[in-house]
Amino acid sequence: MKYLSNVASLRFFTDNCTGCGRCVEVCPHAVFEIVAGKARVVDMDGCMECGACAVNCAFGALKVNAGVGCASAIISGAMRGSAPTCGCGNDNKGACC
Amino acid sequence: MNVSAEWKWTDHVGRILCRISGFRMRYSVQPGLYAVGSPGSGSDVFVSANYKLSFDILRAALKGLDAWVLVLDTKGINVWCAAGKGTFGTDELIRRISEAALERVVSHTRVIVPQLGAPGVSASAVQRATGFRVHYGPVEARDIREYLAAGRNATQRMRRVRFGLFDRLVLIPMELFPAIKIYPLYSLLILVVMALGLPLQAASLRGAATEAVPLLVMGIAAIAAGAIAVPLLLPVLPFRSFALKGWLAGIVAAFFTATGMGIGYSNDALLFIMAMLFFPAASSYIALQFTGATTFTGPSGVRKELRYAMPVYAVAGVISLALLVVFKLERLGIL
Numbered sequence: 001m002k003y004l005s006n007v008a009s010l011r012f013f014t015d016n017c018t019g020c021g022r023c024v025e026v027c028p029h030a031v032f033e034i035v036a037g038k039a040r041v042v043d044m045d046g047c048m049e050c051g052a053c054a055v056n057c058a059f060g061a062l063k064v065n066a067g068v069g070c071a072s073a074i075i076s077g078a079m080r081g082s083a084p085t086c087g088c089g090n091d092n093k094g095a096c097c
Numbered sequence: 098m099n100v101s102a103e104w105k106w107t108d109h110v111g112r113i114l115c116r117i118s119g120f121r122m123r124y125s126v127q128p129g130l131y132a133v134g135s136p137g138s139g140s141d142v143f144v145s146a147n148y149k150l151s152f153d154i155l156r157a158a159l160k161g162l163d164a165w166v167l168v169l170d171t172k173g174i175n176v177w178c179a180a181g182k183g184t185f186g187t188d189e190l191i192r193r194i195s196e197a198a199l200e201r202v203v204s205h206t207r208v209i210v211p212q213l214g215a216p217g218v219s220a221s222a223v224q225r226a227t228g229f230r231v232h233y234g235p236v237e238a239r240d241i242r243e244y245l246a247a248g249r250n251a252t253q254r255m256r257r258v259r260f261g262l263f264d265r266l267v268l269i270p271m272e273l274f275p276a277i278k279i280y281p282l283y284s285l286l287i288l289v290v291m292a293l294g295l296p297l298q299a300a301s302l303r304g305a306a307t308e309a310v311p312l313l314v315m316g317i318a319a320i321a322a323g324a325i326a327v328p329l330l331l332p333v334l335p336f337r338s339f340a341l342k343g344w345l346a347g348i349v350a351a352f353f354t355a356t357g358m359g360i361g362y363s364n365d366a367l368l369f370i371m372a373m374l375f376f377p378a379a380s381s382y383i384a385l386q387f388t389g390a391t392t393f394t395g396p397s398g399v400r401k402e403l404r405y406a407m408p409v410y411a412v413a414g415v416i417s418l419a420l421l422v423v424f425k426l427e428r429l430g431i432l
Contacts, residue, residue, distance in 0.1 A: 001260060001391075004337050004398035025233050025251075026215035028258035029393065049395035050181065052215035066216065067396035068181055070389030071339075074399055075407075084396065 008047035009065040014038060016061035023062060026052040100131045102160035108153050115150050117270040124149045125173030130197040131156075134163035138204040141245070143234070144190065144214065146171040146179050158238035162245075165202065169193050180217035187219045191226045200228065209234040209249070212256060260392045265328045268390045272324040276383050280316060287312045290421050294429050308428075311358045312372070312421075315351060319376040322350035323383025328390075339394070340406040343384020347377035367424040375417035378410050 010031070019037040024030075029046040032039045032053070039061070051066025068074075068084055077084035115121035125147045133156055142165040145155045152168060159166070169189045171179035179185035194200075194208070210218055212233045220231035235244045235255035244251050291305040326346040327334065334342040355361070355372050362369045385402060388394040426432045 001332050001393055002337060003394045004401060007397040007401055008395060009397050022220065025256070026212060028213065028236060028256070030253065030257055046393075047395060048393050049397060050216045052180075052212075055217070055219050056215055056221070058219075058221040065397065066181075068178075068389070069391070069394035069396045069399045071385040071399050071403060072389055074396065074403060 002045050003048065003069070005045045008044055008049055010041065010044065010047045010049065010053075011063045012039065012041050013061045013063075016057075016059045018059050018061075020058070022056045022058070023053040026056050028052070098127075098129065098131050100133060100156055100166070102133055102156050102162075104153060104157055112150055112153070116267050117274075121148075121150070122173065126152050126168060128168045128170040128193065130193075130199070130202065131166040131168060132164075133159045133166060134161070136163040136165050138202070140164050140203065142167055142199065142203060142208045143241075144169065144208055144210045146174065146176045146185055146214075148173050148175045148179075151175045155238045158241050162242075167193055167197060167199070167208065176211050177213040177216075180214045183217050185214050186217035187222045190218055190223055194223075194227045194229055206230055207232055207249075211238070212236050212251070213258065258392045260331070262329070264392070265331060268387075269325055269328050272328060272383070272387055272390065273320070275386070276320045276324050280320065283316055284309075284313055287316075287421075290418075290425055293422070293425050294431070311355070311360055311368075314358065315354050315372055315376050316379075318350040318354040319347055319379040320383060322346040323380035324387075326350070327380075327384040328387055331387075331391075338402055339384045339388050340381045340402050343381035344377045346384065347380025348373065350380065351376035367420055367427065371417050371420035371424065374413050374420070378413040378417075381406065382410055 017038045019034055019039060021034050021039070023032045023039050024034055028050065029043065029048060031041060031043050031046045033042045034040070047064070048069055049064050049066050051064055054062040054064045054066065070084070073084040111120075111124055115124055126149050128147045140163050143155060143159065144167045145152050147168050147170055152166070155166060169185055170193075171184045171189075174182070174184060176185050190208075190210070199208075206229050208223075208229045209232050213236055215233055218231060220233075224230050232249050233251070234241060235251045236258050237255070240251070240255045244255060287309045288305060291309045292302055295301040295305055323343050323346065327339070327343050330346070331342070334345060336342050336345065351372055355369060360369050360372065385399075385406060388399050388402075423432065
């Protein structure tokens with residue numbers, strides 16, 4: 001199953017990549033592969049912008065606008081004029097994720 | 098603190114309650130270091146969240162092994178969601194490692210963090226601060242044994258998060274309940290519109306209620322389409338957009354329910370058009386909420402869907418209400 005195409009905000013900077021393979025290790029959707037000692041994005045539309053790769057890339061080769069892909073979080077965030085919030089774990093009593 | 102790998106009946110009941118109610122928001126364990134079996138200084142350390150269901154699934158998967166479990170304070174939220182918020186995160190992991198004095202508990206420098214914790218944990222920062230190297234374990238706790246047997250290597254299959262029929266099935270109650278909560282308000286609105294202009298007498302109000310029945314049934318069908326059919330049929334419904342998937346399931350449900358109750362374009366054009374406009378939009382909106390529970394939808398995509406869909410829902414809602422009022426006025430012989 002794949003979500004909308006050509007929307008993911010993932011950006012990869014080849015020059016910074018050392019081919020350590022952390023991104024391959026943490027990505028839950030096999031977006032990356034290591035080819036000839038460097039990572040390569042092989043499935044951009046598979047990216048769900050969880051941010052695991054960018055947080056774990058120690059060389060700054062990956063950037064993504066990470067966040068929750070959750071409609072009610074984005075709607076409630078927009079209504080409050082704040083960042084998307086899914087309410088769970090905050091004071092709010094929402095019971096989503 | 099020692100903890101068993103076995104589940105008691107209360108653990109099973111807790112798991113079910115988590116799937117059907119807000120009980121999940123209060124289902125937590127004390128953060129800190131736990132022992133499963135009789136771990137020693139060479140035993141592996143598994144990191145988990147303090148959502149009790151996450152913790153229970155992990156300890157059950159460790160049955161027969163001797164291992165340490167380091168539970169982070171994630172405010173009772175599961176690993177993946179907490180990682181997205183940062184509560185299952187670098188700082189909390191560093192704090193728990195030093196609080197448990199992990200370097201004195203084990204003689205190695207490995208901590209096994211569930212892969213889905215990675216959005217919150219910078220492995221390099223943890224290593225710099227504590228000396229412990231983060232190994233990302235498999236997505237599913239049930240693969241831990243195989244992962245360990247392979248020398249702490251996860252296969253490509255173990256690294257991928259899936260969203261099978263059962264995964265989707267268990268999520269349906271929590272999609273259904275919020276939709277059902279709006280239903281009484283919706284019913285009231287329909288009844289009020291149907292009672293417009295009628296004298297406040299039992300007989301005429303009964304008449305209004307009878308007129309409202311098809312719309313009340315279609316409301317239930319719309320909820321079922323958005324909150325049950327879409328999650329179940331997710332991979333086979335056409336379109337990648339959840340709004341479109343929901344609309345499609347909704348129009349099918351609305352058409353058959355309307356036809357089944359004798360509402361057709363030829364005999365009841367206004368009501369029929371109103372129904373085909375409103376109910377698929379409602380199903381679409383409910384289906385869009387499911388993006389929060391899936392394992393593959395990202396914020397950029399959801400934002401794009403909302404940008405297109407919300408204005409459509411608003412327009413569909415306003416026109417539907419207007420059509421319903423016109424329908425009512427026609428029935429009253431005013432128009």
